[in-house]
Amino acid sequence: MKKRYVVDAGVLALYFAGREDARKYVDEAYSGRSEVLICEVNVAEFVYNYARVFGWDAAVVKHSLIRDSPIRVEGVDESLTVAAAKIKLKHCNLLSLADCYLIALAKRFKAKLVTTNSNIKESGEVKTELLLL
Secondary structure: OOEEEEEOHHHHHHHHOOOHHHHHHHHHHHHOOEEEEEEHHHHHHHHHHHHHHHOHHHHHHHHHHHHOOOOEEEOOOHHHHHHHHHHHHHOOOOOOHHHHHHHHHHHHOOOEEEEOOHHHHHHOOOOEEEOOO
């Protein structure tokens, strides 16, 4: 069985910045050794943050690269929304709603969550690997 990872917007940002620790996960997706997923909400978070720094046109290019990659973008549905809301209720002062969707997705797919957010690791909700900024 392939390893499964859920990555957050920060991991994508590190990947596009050339960080080897983030590249590992994208490379594994391209090679087929691992299944790498991200939530649609977290893609929006990445595009927004990238556009703030590099402009909208650059963000659109990166967005296309993500969509054309083997990283599987999972949409939001009712059960994911309910799961994210329950996590948010439990960790309302620690996690953003986008973080809660990410955690809910990792739980759904029994995946390790790879993140740049120490609060996600601190929540203890899922197995987490923290990439430092």
